[in-house]
Amino acid sequence: MVKQENIRNFSIIAHIDHGKSTLADRLLLATGLVSERDFRDQFLDDMELERERGITIKARSVAMPYKHTDKNEYLLNLIDTPGHVDFSYEVSRSLAACEGSLLVVDATQGIEAQTVANSYLALNHDLAIIPVVNKIDLPSAQPEGVKEEIVDFLGCHPDEIIFVSAKTGQGVPELIEAIIKRIPAPSGKKEGPLRALIFDSVYDDYRGVISHIRVVDGEVGKGDMVRMLQVGREYDVTELGTFSPKMKQCNRLTTGQVGYVVGNIKELSNANIGDTLTAAKAQVEPLPGYVEPQSMVYCGLYPSATENFENLRKALDRLALNDCSFTYEPESSQALGFGFRCGFLGMLHMDIIRERLERESDIDLVTTAPNVTYEILKTSGELIKVHSPADVPDRGVIEEFREPIVKLQVMVPREFIGTIMTLAEDRRGIYKTLEYIGSFRVLLSYEIPFAEIVFDFYDKLKSSTRGYGTMDYELLCYRDSDLAKIDILVAGVPVDALSLICVRDKADKRGRAILQKLRKEIPRHMFQVALQAAVGAKVVARENIAPFRKNVTAKCYGGDITRKRKLLEKQKEGKKRMRMVGNVTVPQKAFLAVLDSRDD
Amino acid sequence: MAPASSSSALYLHIPFCLSRCNYCTFTSYIQKQADISRYLDALTIEFEHLVYSNKLESIYIGGGTPTCLSLKEIEKWLVLLSGECKAPGCEFTVEANPGTLTMDKLMLLRTAGVNRLSIGCQTFCEKGLQILGRTHNVRQTEDAIAMAREAGFDNISLDLIFGWPGQTPCDWGRDMEKAVALGVEHISAYCLSYESGSPLEQLREAGKITPLTEDEERDLFDMTGEFFPAAGLMRYEISNFARLGHECRHNLNYWKGGEYFGLGLAAHSHVGQERFANTCDLEEYVNKLQLEGSACVFREKLPPEKYLRELTVIWLRLAAGINLREFRARTGAELMKALGQEITPLVRTGWLAWSDNHERLFLTEKALPVADSVLAELV
Ligand SMILES: Nc1nc2c(ncn2[C@@H]2O[C@H](COP(=O)(O)OP(=O)(O)O)[C@@H](O)[C@H]2O)c(=O)[nH]1
Ligand code: SF4
Numbered sequence: 001m002v003k004q005e006n007i008r009n010f011s012i013i014a015h016i017d018h019g020k021s022t023l024a025d026r027l028l029l030a031t032g033l034v035s036e037r038d039f040r041d042q043f044l045d046d047m048e049l050e051r052e053r054g055i056t057i058k059a060r061s062v063a064m065p066y067k068h069t070d071k072n073e074y075l076l077n078l079i080d081t082p083g084h085v086d087f088s089y090e091v092s093r094s095l096a097a098c099e100g101s102l103l104v105v106d107a108t109q110g111i112e113a114q115t116v117a118n119s120y121l122a123l124n125h126d127l128a129i130i131p132v133v134n135k136i137d138l139p140s141a142q143p144e145g146v147k148e149e150i151v152d153f154l155g156c157h158p159d160e161i162i163f164v165s166a167k168t169g170q171g172v173p174e175l176i177e178a179i180i181k182r183i184p185a186p187s188g189k190k191e192g193p194l195r196a197l198i199f200d201s202v203y204d205d206y207r208g209v210i211s212h213i214r215v216v217d218g219e220v221g222k223g224d225m226v227r228m229l230q231v232g233r234e235y236d237v238t239e240l241g242t243f244s245p246k247m248k249q250c251n252r253l254t255t256g257q258v259g260y261v262v263g264n265i266k267e268l269s270n271a272n273i274g275d276t277l278t279a280a281k282a283q284v285e286p287l288p289g290y291v292e293p294q295s296m297v298y299c300g301l302y303p304s305a306t307e308n309f310e311n312l313r314k315a316l317d318r319l320a321l322n323d324c325s326f327t328y329e330p331e332s333s334q335a336l337g338f339g340f341r342c343g344f345l346g347m348l349h350m351d352i353i354r355e356r357l358e359r360e361s362d363i364d365l366v367t368t369a370p371n372v373t374y375e376i377l378k379t380s381g382e383l384i385k386v387h388s389p390a391d392v393p394d395r396g397v398i399e400e401f402r403e404p405i406v407k408l409q410v411m412v413p414r415e416f417i418g419t420i421m422t423l424a425e426d427r428r429g430i431y432k433t434l435e436y437i438g439s440f441r442v443l444l445s446y447e448i449p450f451a452e453i454v455f456d457f458y459d460k461l462k463s464s465t466r467g468y469g470t471m472d473y474e475l476l477c478y479r480d481s482d483l484a485k486i487d488i489l490v491a492g493v494p495v496d497a498l499s500l501i502c503v504r505d506k507a508d509k510r511g512r513a514i515l516q517k518l519r520k521e522i523p524r525h526m527f528q529v530a531l532q533a534a535v536g537a538k539v540v541a542r543e544n545i546a547p548f549r550k551n552v553t554a555k556c557y558g559g560d561i562t563r564k565r566k567l568l569e570k571q572k573e574g575k576k577r578m579r580m581v582g583n584v585t586v587p588q589k590a591f592l593a594v595l596d597s598r599d600d
Numbered sequence: 601m602a603p604a605s606s607s608s609a610l611y612l613h614i615p616f617c618l619s620r621c622n623y624c625t626f627t628s629y630i631q632k633q634a635d636i637s638r639y640l641d642a643l644t645i646e647f648e649h650l651v652y653s654n655k656l657e658s659i660y661i662g663g664g665t666p667t668c669l670s671l672k673e674i675e676k677w678l679v680l681l682s683g684e685c686k687a688p689g690c691e692f693t694v695e696a697n698p699g700t701l702t703m704d705k706l707m708l709l710r711t712a713g714v715n716r717l718s719i720g721c722q723t724f725c726e727k728g729l730q731i732l733g734r735t736h737n738v739r740q741t742e743d744a745i746a747m748a749r750e751a752g753f754d755n756i757s758l759d760l761i762f763g764w765p766g767q768t769p770c771d772w773g774r775d776m777e778k779a780v781a782l783g784v785e786h787i788s789a790y791c792l793s794y795e796s797g798s799p800l801e802q803l804r805e806a807g808k809i810t811p812l813t814e815d816e817e818r819d820l821f822d823m824t825g826e827f828f829p830a831a832g833l834m835r836y837e838i839s840n841f842a843r844l845g846h847e848c849r850h851n852l853n854y855w856k857g858g859e860y861f862g863l864g865l866a867a868h869s870h871v872g873q874e875r876f877a878n879t880c881d882l883e884e885y886v887n888k889l890q891l892e893g894s895a896c897v898f899r900e901k902l903p904p905e906k907y908l909r910e911l912t913v914i915w916l917r918l919a920a921g922i923n924l925r926e927f928r929a930r931t932g933a934e935l936m937k938a939l940g941q942e943i944t945p946l947v948r949t950g951w952l953a954w955s956d957n958h959e960r961l962f963l964t965e966k967a968l969p970v971a972d973s974v975l976a977e978l979v
Contacts (some may be wrong), residue, residue, distance in 0.1 A: 077647070245693075268843055308632070423870065423943070493816070516686065526949075526951070526970060526973055526974070547817050548814075548970045549814050549817075549818035549969065549970070550791070550814050550817045550818040550821055550969045550970065551814075551969070551970045551971070551972045551973045552791070552821075552838060552968070552969060552971040552972050553793060553972055559611055559854050559860055559862055559867075559868040559869075559870065560868045560877070561854065561870070561910065561914055562875055562877070562900060564913075564914065565909075565910045565913065565914075565979060567972075567974075568913055568972060568975055568976045568979040569979050571972060571976040571979075572976045572977070572979055
């Protein structure tokens with residue numbers, strides 16, 4: 001058993017692509033946990049989709065036993081963190097289980113927006129930070145320049161910075177040395193009653209809920225009766241163990257250790273992440289958990305074929321078991337039938353869930369345009385959260401219509417300051433600060449409505465800064481704005497699934513853009529189709545889709561009637577796959593028109 | 601397997617051409633001596649396996665370009681059709697392309713009983729011929745028609761294509777005038793379609809040519825429907841116009857769901873509510889015939905309802921529409937019982953109409969240019 005003072009719990013934080021995963025793998029090799037022979041690229045990203053996209057979504061951990069030349073046995077627990085802005089809450093979750101952090105910076109790129117944001121998170125958790133400059137093997141590496149940036153930004157001593165190449169392994173022994181020397185051992189009370197932080201949870205068909213825990217005080221063993229403090233549920237620990245990197249059973253987890261516990265819990269509601277695990281009878285204070293992840297973006301997901309509704313529900317239930325940050329509740333739409341309103345952390349999260357649903361359950365989905373969550377203060381004093389434009393009450397009863405505001409940080413080479421200012425101001429951003437990191441790059445901070453950046457700001461930023469710009473954001477507050485709900489009418493029929501919320505000033509412009517987009521998506525009919533955008537009873541934009549003018553094919557060569565019939569059948573089939581709004585057929589893609597029309 | 605029945609129409613495919621037109625996706629090969637003789641041998645085998653009881657009322661030799669073969673080769677397939685297989689007055693059509701016709705060939709066809717020529721003219725505009733990738737010029741078309749008349753052909757049809765990139769209403773007007781001035785008895789006027797896989801489609805995808813807009817095509821379509829009837833060529837099918845009594849009997853049979861045999865590469869047959877098709881691959885065609893005596897690779901018997909629908913949408917292309925009595929006689933079914941639910945709303949909205957005391961159902965004037973959309977409701 002490793003002594004408590006020889007345990008090191010740490011995470012790696014980095015801007016995306018700076019080499020976090022590669023470094024993690026390198027550490028597995030260097031500590032001898034994984035042999036050169038078994039080495040598979042990026043060990044810790046074991047979800048197919050994650051590997052495809054090259055990003056980590058869920059926190060993972062691994063325990064690396066390490067025999068030091070000083071003859072001591074150490075246990076290095078690495079708690080991996082997600083690497084995308086959408087998932088910054090997950091970073092915070094992982095940091096809560098650590099005493100230290102490796103701050104990895106790419107020697108060819110320098111500090112980026114996520115580096116900054118993640119560093120602040122780590123500092124807030126009082127973690128020891130080890131700055132690491134990675135990719136020094138690359139000819140384009142500028143370790144000296146990056147060193148200056150880091151010293152400037154963290155206010156650390158230049159000698160504290162470790163230079164490595166995760167690819168070749170250069171510098172890694174020094175890094176391990178630094179982890180052991182500079183990151184404090186866990187300080188929990190060995191004798192005290194058990195307190196463990198549940199920092200993640202996954203669902204397994206056979207074992208039920210598997211909670212990932214960090215033991216803070218005391219210890220937990222197989223057969224112990226434990227209790228989840230907040231949910232108040234008690235259960236027997238039937239299995240526990242560590243990650244090496246696969247799950248490996250053991251008999252106890254002691255103070256400071258990281259591992260998993262299984263207790264035959266089949267319902268997810270009992271796997272509350274952030275909760276404190278304690279001994280059944282003990283009276284303890286809950287650990288300072290962290291804020292529950294909040295769904296920031298909502299959209300409607302509907303099965304293409306209505307008979308798939310129950311299958312979709314099952315698929316969502318399954319997914320939710322492994323992803324507590326995503327929410328769903330049934331809703332219905334006149335145009336789309338029965339489906340679900342789903343909440344996500346951000347657009348990437350939404351894409352991933354959608355892709356996974358389609359891939360894992362083979363259900364074709366219709367997605368409605370996503371929106372952020374709004375808050376409405378009614379004249380009655382009641383405060384409601386609105387996840388769907390359909391839920392916006394009458395204007396008469398709205399006292400305040402509030403939208404989420406985020407703190408946006410953008411890091412760019414200084415020649416792009418003007419570009420960013422224009423971009424942010426176009427989107428109702430309020431300038432806050434400008435800070436130089438090194439002498440060439442700046443960190444700009446804005447307060448900006450989340451709705452203005454969530455959908456496409458990242459792409460815009462990249463394209464307008466030749467790929468140099470990076471960003472990060474965090475939710476600040478909800479703020480009253482002059483917002484309005486726009487209804488879209490097709491042939492006089494309001495289409496609930498196309499409604500959206502936007503700033504009143506821009507309602508005409510948005511309305512017009514959406515109609516133009518719809519005009520392209522909705523096929524011609526045998527009659528003229530009128531499209532209208534309305535705010536309340538006032539029509540703010542209109543368009544018409546002219547009827548078919550010509551649609552007739554040539555003769556049947558050599559008596560090939562079959563081909564002709566098939567062509568007509570195809571035409572009819574195509575129509576069947578569309579949705580009916582009154583007597584107008586609307587293709588499923590059109591329901592995303594609201595989203596795509598933002599820049600037109 | 602050789603479909604045997606009372607069918608009295610025969611189609612025969614000659615899959616060779618001088619070169620490939622830009623819009624073409626038909627089964628056709630650039631002519632090569634060796635291929636042609638092997639093909640004609642195989643065709644002869646297929647013909648010999650054919651079992652039929654009735655004399656032929658119509659024969660149609662299509663392609664490809666049947667007339668691009670040499671005299672000797674033409675003779676080889678002509679002999680198959682000589683003599684007693686034809687009913688008296690049998691309509692015997694051969695497709696011909698300008699530039700492949702000679703007086704010798706025309707006389708050969710005449711003496712073998714061919715009494716109708718369908719000439720692939722497409723346009724009288726040199727620019728158009730070039731875009732379409734036709735190898736003949738306007739002069740050759742005029743010569744071909746003059747020669748055919750001289751050889752005694754009194755039933756000539758012209759194929760025209762409108763709607764090619766760059767064509768103006770003025771261009772199309774001139775083409776129609778010219779066709780009428782040449783005094784032909786029958787005209788097929790098709791709007792160009794960009795078939796997938798054709799060179800023209802690739803040019804369009806590559807942005808090298810700009811197709812006419814739907815509205816422009818519609819204007820040309822409307823001109824067609826006004827011009828030819830005014831010149832005495834009545835529209836008897838969406839794309840076909842004829843002087844009275846010169847409607848193509850062979851094609852009418854297709855549209856009314858009649859039976860027919862198809863011989864040759866990629867040819868289709870319709871016998872006893874079943875449809876058959878031969879392979880489109882020349883090698884396979886030759887081999888299969890030598891080994892099995894048949895080159896059929898597709899066979900389909902639709903369920904009764906589908907069959908009725910198919911028949912309905914094809915038949916409605918005729919200007920006269922569907923005569924309920926004839927429909928009943930052909931299928932043993934009541935049209936309105938089978939499809940009344942779809943037909944009634946289309947009549948209410950003016951896409952279909954009745955005449956002859958509710959005995960005849962036809963596409964209205966306004967439905968013709970959008971016939972596919974209307975028919976898709978019925979298929
Ligand atoms: N040359 C070189 N490439 C590296 C090094 N570390 C990471 N990379 C490459 O950088 C890219 C991003 O690395 P990855 O570990 O996926 O980044 P993450 O997004 O932070 O997890 C990958 O293509 C790695 O192969 C290094 O030290 N040297
Ligand atoms: S002549 Fe007819 S079959 Fe031959 S290439 Fe031209 S369009 Fe095709």
